[in-house]
């Protein structure tokens with residue numbers, strides 16, 4: 128983009144709800160330290176508003192919103208509340224610690240919700256909405272109001288609600304497509320109608336919150352922006368209820384790459400998109416599909432010979448964005464057996480991890496071990512080592528379980544015989560285990576016996592981290608604690624699938640042990 132066009136660009140507010148709507152994805156729940164890590168990454172990414180949670184939902188949610196509010200600087204921190212006094216008071220009690228607090232109050236307005244869920248008339252809805260915004264305004268100047276299911280609300284009534292809440296002090300009015308039903312043309316028309324018909328609309332920022340049930344969340348968000356909306360609500364990797372929300376990385380790069388068309392921009396540091404996507408994927412255990420736009424591993428991989436030839440001659444023949452602009456590194460193949468500490472530290476830094484000298488020592492030792500087993504070490508391998516080490520260090524500091532080693536004797540003519548050693552804090556524990564199932568079965572049962580938890584292995588998956596037959600494998604497990612019903616994902620990386628399995632089980636169990644919510 129040239130400087131002259133940049134000046135003409137309208138600035139769109141990016142409201143990230145990974146920690147609230149994203150966390151509502153089945154299996155994506157995060158504990159407090161994980162939420163804080165994501166919040167810090169979102170600040171570095173340059174989002175304007177972080178929706179940190181729904182405080183009234185549970186004491187854990189309340190605490191995490193409060194802690195996020197305390198650490199975040201720069202971005203506004205928002206808490207969600209239904210349009211009732213107790214919710215609004217509780218949300219304020221959590222976000223009040225923020226440098227820039229925001230309250231987000233919602234109330235359903237569509238006929239379906241009014242009649243079946245709320246059993247309230249249109250007048251009662253307006254009265255309740257105004258009362259809620261007024262109560263919030265007494266606490267906080269930055270108030271967002273969402274008429275839930277707005278895309279299915281009669282437009283005349285929606286205009287009345289929006290006008291009333293703006294008069295009561297709503298500084299942002301968000302139009303949610305709660306059930307993912309709208310089409311881009313309808314969304315555009317709806318935003319245009321609000322701008323034309325609501326007399327005080329210039330006193331608020333119009334926002335959209337689109338769900339992806341029909342795969343139109345990003346298109347709907349962009350349509351709203353082209354009609355004049357000033358804020359998009361979205362999540363990293365498109366996480367969220369059901370099919371998820373508008374994907375932050377996609378709406379941002381669409382607006383940036385096609386600024387000639389949309390004439391808007393955001394404050395997002397696009398080079399942080401891939402690292403943030405990886406972080407959220409690692410923490411939630413929800414893998415990013417390889418062909419995912421912007422952040423998928425294959426998003427910039429040219430397979431056709433004609434395309435490769437074209438890109439080598441002139442990048443723009445087949446590339447509309449550069450991989451570096453969204454945070455992929457230029458060259459991938461990097462290190463080998465003879466690479467030194469400094470080269471590793473430098474690569475780690477390029478990958479977004481500034482390692483302390485102590486961290487570097489541990490990561491370097493693991494790197495050398497891997498280099499003995501594997502000739503070429505890729506960025507994905509380096510990242511896997513760093514993430515695993517950081518996690519294990521954290522686990523050791525918290526006195527939870529960590530991995531020591533194993534020996535396994537198996538074959539198609541004998542029962543697997545396993546010796547597994549783990550430590551809990553300073554204490555080492557070993558178990559010898561023999562059974563008639565396969566080796567992974569026996570690892571799981573021995574592990575379960577050792578940690579003494581009533582676990583069921585719900586899912587087990589192995590994926591290659593990089594390419595080649597000597598690639599590291601990433602093992603992903605989902606465990607259910609049959610006593611508490613808690614479900615936890617874990618992942619572990621190794622060139623050895625048994626070791627990877629034990630590490631994944633440990634990761635899942637440690638997340639359960641240290642979970643706050």
Ligand SMILES: [Zn+2]
Nearest residue numbers: 148305336368
């Ligand atoms: Zn939602």
